Amino acid sequence: MxxxxxxxxxxxxxxxxxxxxxxxxxxxxxxxxxxxxxxxxxxxxxxxxxxxxxxxxxxxxxxxxxxxxxxxxxxxxxxxxxxxxxxxxxxxxxxxxxxxxxxxxxxxxxxxxxxxxxLGAVERPGFFTEKCQACGNCVLATTGGICPVSRCAKRLLNGPCGGVNKGKCEINKELDCAWCLIVNRLEALGKLDDYEDLFPLKDWSKDRAGGPRNFKVEGYLP
Amino acid sequence: MSVKTESKLERILAAGHLAITSECGPPRGSDPEVIIKKGELLKDHVDAVNVTDNQTSVTRLSSLAACIHLKLTGVDPVLQMVTRDRNRIALQSDILGAASFDINNILCLSGDHQIFGDCKEGQNVFDLDSMQLLQTVRHMRDDGKFLNGDDINRPPRMFAGAAANPFAEPYKIRVPRLAKKIAAGAEFIQTQCIYNLDRFEEWMNGVCDRGLHEKVYILAGITPMKSLGMARYMKKNVPGMDVPDQIIDRLAGVPKEKQAEEGITICLETIERLKEVKGVSGFHIMAIEWEEKVPEIVERAGLFPRPKVSDE
Known part of the structure; x- marks a missing residue:
C-alpha cells in the first residue's frame, strides 16, 4: 500500500x-x-x-x-x-x-x-515500513524475497557495505541491514552459496530513471 | 599472477615483494600544495598512495585531480572511486580521464552514505555498486569496450582493487564476499584497519583454504592509534571497526604523552605478526592526519628501502 x-x-x-x-x-x-x-x-x-x-x-x-x-x-x-x-x-x-x-x-x-x-507494509498496528520502490524490474527472486533496492540505504545489489552494526544499518540504529536479512534468509533456504552469484549491472531504465511510466493491458483498453 | 598493467604497485607485488601503500585525503579547498607535500613526504617510503574520494561524504577536492598532482610528483597514485556520486556515464568518463594521465591503479568502493557528510540533503546515485564498478573497470580494460559494447580508443590499463572488511557482519559471508569481489575482477585488496589479529588470521585461514590468496594480493590495513581517545572513538563510533579491549588497555596503561609512541609500537608489532601470515602480500598504512609518521613506521618495520622494479 x-x-x-x-x-x-x-x-x-x-x-x-x-x-x-x-x-x-x-x-x-x-x-x-x-x-x-x-x-x-x-x-x-x-x-x-x-x-x-x-x-x-x-x-x-x-x-x-x-x-x-x-x-x-x-x-x-x-x-x-x-x-x-x-x-x-x-x-x-x-x-x-x-x-x-x-x-x-x-x-x-x-x-x-x-x-x-x-510503498510499504503494516508491520504492526501503527507501524509502517518501506518494502518497495517500484523499480520496474523485480530482483526478489535472487535476494531471498528481501529487497535491497528499497531496504538498503545504498541499494547495493551484491552484498552489505562495511557499515553493519549488530545487524542494523549504519545510518539508523532502528533499521535492519537488508543484506543481513538477505544472508540469513538465504541460509535458512539452504541457498547461502547463491550469495556468490554476481548480480549484473541493473537496468534502471524501467525505474524512475527511464521517465514517467505507464502500463497498458490489451483487451481492457476502450 | 601475470602483470597486466604499467602499475608500479602491481609489478612490486608480482615480483613477490611485500608492498606498501598509504593514503592521502585531499583538502577542503583548491590549494594543491597540501597534496604535493603529502606526496613528497610519502614517495620514497611507499609504492603507491591512495587518494580518497570525498571520504565520509564530506566534499573535498576531487580524487582524480589530486591523483594527477601526485603523479606529477612521481608517486604512483591509487584512484579511489565511489559509486555514491556518479552514474555509469560519469564513472566510465572519469576512468578514461584518469587513464589519460596514466593513473594505473583504481580502488572500487561504494562509498559512505551521504548522511555522514556535509550534504545530508543531497541525492545519492548508486547506479552501480562496488562489485559492478570492478566489473566495469575490467571490461573497459580487458575487452577494450564501453559498457554498451562500443570500442574504446586506447582503453584504460588499470590495476583493479577493492576493499575488504574481515570484521564486518554478517561474518559467515566474509570469505565468500572476498571470492565474489575476485570474481568481479579485483586484483588487489586493501583491508579495513586491523586491530583484532586473531579474527584477521581466522579470516585469512578461510581465504587460504579456498586458495583465494593465489588469486588476489591482500594488503593488510594498518592505522596507528594516536591516542587513547582515538582508540575509544574508533571502537565505539566507527561501524565495522573491531578494536579489542587489549588495545584500549595498553594505551590506557601509559601516560598521555606516551600514548602516541605506544600506538606506533602496537602498529609495528602488528606488522611484524602479519608478515608471517600466509596470504598477506603487503600493508596499507592509513595514518589518519598523521602521514608524517608513515616513513618512520616503514623504516622501523624493516620495509625500507623500497624495492626497485623495472618499467618493463
Missing amino acids: IVGQQKPLAEIWEMVRKHRKVLVLGCNSCVAVCHQGGTKQAEVLTSLLRMQATQEEAEIELVDGGIERQCEHEFFESARDAISRTDAVLSLACGVGVQFMAEKFHATPLYPALNTTF
Whole structure:
C-alpha cells in the first residue's frame, strides 16, 4: 500500500488560509489504513483548521468529506457537486490522488495535506515500513524475497557495505541491514552459496530513471 | 599472477615483494600544495598512495585531480572511486580521464552514505555498486569496450582493487564476499584497519583454504592509534571497526604523552605478526592526519628501502 504522512498543520494552514471555502477531502484506501488520509482524518483536520481560523479571525468555510479512492474516475461521482461548490480542495490522498483530481478539475485549486512517503507494509498496528520502490524490474527472486533496492540505504545489489552494526544499518540504529536479512534468509533456504552469484549491472531504465511510466493491458483498453 | 598493467604497485607485488601503500585525503579547498607535500613526504617510503574520494561524504577536492598532482610528483597514485556520486556515464568518463594521465591503479568502493557528510540533503546515485564498478573497470580494460559494447580508443590499463572488511557482519559471508569481489575482477585488496589479529588470521585461514590468496594480493590495513581517545572513538563510533579491549588497555596503561609512541609500537608489532601470515602480500598504512609518521613506521618495520622494479 501507499503510505502517507500528514503535513504539519502550520504548512497546511498556510496553503488554504486565503480561500473562502475549502473542501477537505479524504481518500479511504491506502492512506486511511495508515490513519492519515481517510474521511475520519479529514474530519479531524477540518476541526483543527476551524480552530486555527477562529484564532486568526479568518473568514473561511471548511467542509469535510471523503471518497473511496481519489485515483479512479468512478469514485468522484459522489463528490462532484461538493467540488464544484468550493473554492479549493484540500486532498488527503497520496500524490497520485491529488494529481488525478487536478486533471479532472482543471480550474479548481488543489492542495496536498499529506506527504506521500513510501510503498510499504503494516508491520504492526501503527507501524509502517518501506518494502518497495517500484523499480520496474523485480530482483526478489535472487535476494531471498528481501529487497535491497528499497531496504538498503545504498541499494547495493551484491552484498552489505562495511557499515553493519549488530545487524542494523549504519545510518539508523532502528533499521535492519537488508543484506543481513538477505544472508540469513538465504541460509535458512539452504541457498547461502547463491550469495556468490554476481548480480549484473541493473537496468534502471524501467525505474524512475527511464521517465514517467505507464502500463497498458490489451483487451481492457476502450 | 601475470602483470597486466604499467602499475608500479602491481609489478612490486608480482615480483613477490611485500608492498606498501598509504593514503592521502585531499583538502577542503583548491590549494594543491597540501597534496604535493603529502606526496613528497610519502614517495620514497611507499609504492603507491591512495587518494580518497570525498571520504565520509564530506566534499573535498576531487580524487582524480589530486591523483594527477601526485603523479606529477612521481608517486604512483591509487584512484579511489565511489559509486555514491556518479552514474555509469560519469564513472566510465572519469576512468578514461584518469587513464589519460596514466593513473594505473583504481580502488572500487561504494562509498559512505551521504548522511555522514556535509550534504545530508543531497541525492545519492548508486547506479552501480562496488562489485559492478570492478566489473566495469575490467571490461573497459580487458575487452577494450564501453559498457554498451562500443570500442574504446586506447582503453584504460588499470590495476583493479577493492576493499575488504574481515570484521564486518554478517561474518559467515566474509570469505565468500572476498571470492565474489575476485570474481568481479579485483586484483588487489586493501583491508579495513586491523586491530583484532586473531579474527584477521581466522579470516585469512578461510581465504587460504579456498586458495583465494593465489588469486588476489591482500594488503593488510594498518592505522596507528594516536591516542587513547582515538582508540575509544574508533571502537565505539566507527561501524565495522573491531578494536579489542587489549588495545584500549595498553594505551590506557601509559601516560598521555606516551600514548602516541605506544600506538606506533602496537602498529609495528602488528606488522611484524602479519608478515608471517600466509596470504598477506603487503600493508596499507592509513595514518589518519598523521602521514608524517608513515616513513618512520616503514623504516622501523624493516620495509625500507623500497624495492626497485623495472618499467618493463
